Amino acid sequence: MSRAFVRESDAVEELPEKLVSEHRNLVTPEGLALIQAEVERLQDELAEGQRAGDRDAIQRTSRDLRYWNQRLTTAEVQAAPASASVVSFGSTVTLERDDGRVQKFRIVGEDESDPSKGRISYVSPLAQALMEKAVGDTVAAGAGEAEITKIE
Structure with missing residues (x-):
């Protein structure tokens, strides 16, 4: 349907996607848990927005959920450093x-x-x-x- 036939009160401004880093998504085990918790929180928030019929909240939460789901699927959990002799990821x-x-x-x-x-x-x-x-x-x-x- 043409935008000319959409009531202004029904129009929802599209939000730009969140930028995803070009670097590998290295995470600590705690970092993975933080990402998982954020995905769960956003899923709950999306469900609440859907129940309330809040299209702005649905759009905003959906965008954030796409970002965090992508980060979850690309997460590379790194083991704790094997040695404390030199600095490495997790040190x-x-x-x-x-x-x-x-x-x-x-x-x-x-x-x-x-x-x-x-x-x-x-x-x-x-x-x-x-x-x-x-x-x-x-x-x-x-x-x-x-x-x-x-x-x-």
């Missing part, structure tokens, strides 16, 4: 910055990263600088440098 790294600050980060998948909670994406510049480094190595960190003091 928790303690850094001492050149200004004296001590920070601790775990290297995780893109969807589970949250720097404010100490989780950084494995594709972030800091994580990339840390990969394959050992205790005592120095890496660029922001405008300064940081020394790796511990790997777990």
Whole structure:
């Protein structure tokens, strides 16, 4: 049917699809659980939107559900690091910055990263600088440098 015959109150503005990263979808076991929980939450939200007949909510939730289902199907669960001798995916790294600050980060998948909670994406510049480094190595960190003091 032509848009000319749709009442304005019935028109639903189409939302753009969420962008999917070009990187491999590496996840920790906890990251996989987070993705699964988000899919379940969105399925419940979609069902509620359908019951209520809320077309905007249905469209928004359907788009989000497509994104998270895609992330779920492409998830590559990574085992915990076998060794703490060098930094790898899943490692928790303690850094001492050149200004004296001590920070601790775990290297995780893109969807589970949250720097404010100490989780950084494995594709972030800091994580990339840390990969394959050992205790005592120095890496660029922001405008300064940081020394790796511990790997777990």
